[in-house]
Amino acid sequence: MAEIVAMKGSTAEGPVWSSFDRGVLRLVLANPPANALSLDTMAALQAQLDAARDDKSVRVIVLAATGKVFCAGHDLKEMTAHRSDADRGRAFFELTMSRCAALMQSIVRHPKPVIAEVDGLATAAGLQLVASCDLAIASDQSSFCTPGVNIGLFCSTPMVALSRNVSRKQAMEMLLTGETIDATSARDFGLVNRVVPREYLKHIVGKYAQTIVSKSPLTLKIGKEAFYAQAEMGLGEAYDYAARVMVENMLAKDAEEGIGAFIEKREPEWKGE
Incomplete structure (x- = not known):
């Protein structure tokens, strides 16, 4: 090997x-x-x-x-x-x-x-x-x-x-x-x-x-996994799954930081959490 x-x-x-x-x-x-x-x-x-x-x-x-x-x-x-x-x-x-x-x-x-x-x-x-x-x-x-x-x-x-x-x-x-x-x-x-x-x-x-x-590593991980998972599902199942993923993503610290930075017009500081 x-x-x-x-x-x-x-x-x-x-x-x-x-x-x-x-x-x-x-x-x-x-x-x-x-x-x-x-x-x-x-x-x-x-x-x-x-x-x-x-x-x-x-x-x-x-x-x-x-x-x-x-x-x-x-x-x-x-x-x-x-x-x-x-x-x-x-x-x-x-x-x-x-x-x-x-x-x-x-x-x-x-x-x-x-x-x-x-x-x-x-x-x-x-x-x-x-x-x-x-x-x-x-x-x-x-x-x-x-x-x-x-x-x-x-x-x-x-x-x-x-x-x-x-x-x-x-x-x-x-x-x-x-x-x-x-x-x-x-x-x-x-x-x-x-x-x-x-x-x-x-x-x-x-x-x-x-x-x-330059993006949040946690967001990328969540998104990549979700992309391939939903691609194998029917339409209704995919939307239900994606909605659950969005909720969990919204609760992540990086999403809170990213949205806050956008509102405050500053660069986000990602923690990967």
Whole structure:
């Protein structure tokens, strides 16, 4: 298993590099050329996400990558090597898929906002990674696809995240054809928020991150959890749930401070309570 790096400071070792600055934890997939989601890479990324959950200094997480490929999905060579196992690789395949599903869900359920900074190709489980993040900013050199159908392996698990970001027709277009779409199409589909020139990508992501850092961390935690919860509910149930969330949010000290600061025309001082 890859070494779990310390939260503070920075590291350029292992399959996931990390750095921390002004409330933003930057995690970089660093296993080029494919930046594949091997078991080691998923374990390293999961460890960083887990450590950030209760670290109050971490307010936003950015996922980026080195090289020309953001993430090519699962490590097919690693998986193919296990076809010689007695069970033809079943146990290893099940482990890989369960680890990946847990990783993706931990991003969605993470109390901190997670932004994908995409510069390059995001394919299969790599696209799934982008779709699982709360926001995604892509360079104009980025591209996206779910090409499993081309090799006899339908992108069923990437489909879960993809279908929760784009319309059914657009999701099925990508899944059935396996064709690559450019960054502009990904934005039009709803897979990414913005497309920017490559040279400005990190700067724009940083601006988004610092804008979010300036908000109440408690409010962000409450809001992110509520957003994904209500999205799975019927209309009436969603309104009942959201109303309860609003009441609890109103009783929080940060809401009292924020409303007071607005009325008094001053900057709020967040306590995260």
